[in-house]
Amino acid sequence: MYSHTQNENGTYNTRCLYCFMTVASAVETEEELVVLEAHHICPERALADLLAEEMAAAAHAQHPHNQG
Numbered sequence: 567m568y569s570h571t572q573n574e575n576g577t578y579n580t581r582c583l584y585c586f587m588t589v590a591s592a593v594e595t596e597e598e599l600v601v602l603e604a605h606h607i608c609p610e611r612a613l614a615d616l617l618a619e620e621m622a623a624a625a626h627a628q629h630p631h632n633q634g
């Protein structure tokens with residue numbers, strides 16, 4: 567997820583909403599924004615994905631014995 571803002575001269579800034587890092591500034595086209603955002607390797611999002619995987623794995627491992 568990214569937050570776009572537009573400068574007075576019509577260029578764009580984009581900021582990552584996971585790590586709040588400015589991914590790019592003074593970008594001239596929205597197409598370029600997409601490319602730059604695709605190249606952003608987000609430490610926060612990587613961590614969140616990892617935690618989600620671990621939680622899913624942990625939830626999968628817990629099978630309550632409710633049979634019978």
Ligand SMILES: [Zn+2]
Nearest residue numbers: 582584585608
């Ligand atoms: Zn980020």
